[in-house]
Amino acid sequence: MRRCAIDRLRRHLLSSLGLALPLLAAGCGDSGTNDEGAGVTTNPDEGADLGDEAEQSEDDQGDAVDEESMDSSTGSESSDSESSGEDTSTSSSEDSSSSTTGGEGCEVSFESFGLPNGSWPECALEEWGPFGCPNEFYLACVPLEGADSCDELCPEGVCEACVDHPIVLDGIGSCGPYELDGECCSLVALEDDCGGGIEGRPFIVDGQLRFASVRAGESTRAAPLPSTLADHLADHWTRVARAEHASVASFARFAAQLLAVGAPPQLIRDAARAAVDETRHARAALRLAARHRGHDCSFGPLDVRRSLAPSSSAQPLDRSELLVALTLACVDEGCVGETLSALEMLHAAETCRDASPTLARLLEGIAADELRHATLAWRFVAWALDQRPELRPAVARRFAQALPRRAAGPAPEVLSEHDQQLLAHGCLPEAHRARLRRQGLAELIEPCAQALLARADTRGAATL
Template sequence: MLLDRSFRRTLIARLLLSAGPSTAAALLIAAPGCGEPETAETADAAETADIRCFEWFEELGACLDREQALEEFWTIHPFCESEEEILSVESDATQRDGACCYEVIVQEAGPCAVGRPFTLEGRRRTAAPRPAEAGWLARGSAKSTGPGGMRPSLAHLTDEERETLAEGWLRSALEEHASVASFARFALDLMAHGAPSSLVEAAHIAALDEVGHARLGFSLASAYRGAPVGPAAFPMPPAIPVAADLVALARAVAEEGCVGETVAALVAAEQRARAEDPAVRAALEAIADDEARHAELAWLTVAWAIGAGGEPVRRAVAGVFEAAAESLRRPPPAEADAEAPRGRPAALAAHGHLAGADLRALSRAALAQVVLPCALSLGLWKPRAAAAAVAPAVSA
């Protein structure tokens, strides 16, 4: 799968400029682009019924109802955190050994390609959705198709397709909402380790970008569901730890920014290229462009951290890219018997929703065509000799 040439080329140029204008120019003149097309046979995500539980105490009273339970699952197992995604709660609760258990519909989750996650103790956190919440809807702007927010066309969509789109955009919005907190903490990390003001300023600007992305996502989700929806209070602990040292800071930035946000920018650009609805295209254009700047900030931050912290930081960053390369060495998911998509794939794609198999293939292509080749070109990673083909030389 070959990513959008124009967006890919522009992003590559910006990332390589972190090594200096002359280096980037030489690489791009010699070979304008990164990587070769990546093809991967992957399966559509299969939806299955299963039992899932969360801890509960008698002092809290009765277990939650189905709607409340789904919100709880989204809070403790947010979108992109694990290998599965909980789509719906199909039964009332059954109490088992201090837990509330429900029959749920789950599917294999696609890769996370939205913003920068907020992580504590190895777990990603998002707020739960809150119905009838108008405080996070997009404001009227030149990119808005109507006053007060993004208004996609609902004509020719089935009820099932509208539900699928509402769920998808809501999960995306909750991740973007969490990214606001992530960038706020990133700014604190930078200040705690003496980063230059340009990086601190860019981190705060990125947080404001994520506020805008969340508003766009909640507006689209609200439009598809026919009622406003936004985030409940964010599950923020009393104390937020900052990165212990430059090694920890650089490792997190490489994982979440150099890999995660670079992939996110490229995937959003592909979603925009396939989308047909004007409001959705406008939202994805804004998201893709901003995520590209956030990716650039990550690569610049890693370069600064290596300059300040030396070889230990460089080794930590190289380990992140090696882990990304290892993910490509593993074969894609085997063909599985998947249930029919919840709507027509073409209609969903026209509104920015891609199947899990498409997202996995796009993410693999982004790693192979952009992330790893650019890490190699910038001297941030060297592939193992036996797997050098994973990181092709910078080429069209």
């Protein structure tokens, strides 16, 4: 299903840009212009209809999802995950740790959000990544047994058993190895997606992510899940809800900035629609978080001060500078972030379909919205390149920064019971998600970026 979903999304994006459609992968079949089975339409107007229907029935659908997503999947739940003591939290600013196993003898665990000063000698890793998002830091460790030193066991800095782990593959740098408690560990930096992926378009002001807080309300009945699993899912959906809520402000700002650069009315209309979509996503995610948490939740205020300034510069940008800033931001947040977000939502819907059909339908609807938002970004970048062909090298560099340097590693033959439970509830485990994003970058983002840049070359040559 994953490869077929990538083919469908690629076909949709290229079609929206008026570009030639690539051949489908073997076994996917050609479903024409409407991919109903995936919950994704290749017609932008049809996508809007999907969003309208979801908005009209959001209260009923949200309640149904709450009940079914909690009460189904009981066959896959077990108290083992509760009693094992396994740390299952995800890597975010509110999480303290997470761990996933790499090759034989390798353990990769979340260390910190931000580099602890003085903890890692001669380490030049930065706290911020190339896209202006904070770096997450992981420890990739193997036992020192049978070796005299870590340098002997890990001559390349990262031990051989860990090099194919998706966190290490996606990492933007590493330091080490260091000997820690009888293990050889390398510190690996992985740039956070700034609320991307399944969390919508990030709201960034002066290089910093902004979110509203989530407030706890009255208690409700306890979620009928093991506490470890319920806490993991509650944290996941709270993070999603906060990011989707912030995306409302991000798209409202984007619509105003499109006005400022003289963008076509269709792009401005679609940006305004996207803000409405994100409102719906935030409400649905907050309901799920509240259900798993066992009490009502509500959003606090969101700080929007200085949000119309695209940089921390004291001087406002003129129209030309603003167009450049918006174009490069759209590559990061829309062409890459929201395209991968649509892919992740489709995959999450597929993995939970048997356990919770209602939740799967909700995720498919969100995927349709995210695909429409991604399409808006690709269309805007195409329009910007038409206006300013000299932007082409900068756009090409921006895409190149996002693309993986190595292919995705093989999928694990056996998923842990905890990971199976997460997938049954529409939550992708971190290693699973990292592998999907790497595949999406290589097989979806890269060919679409090449087609977009080739289009810019053709149009630029035609104007000479």
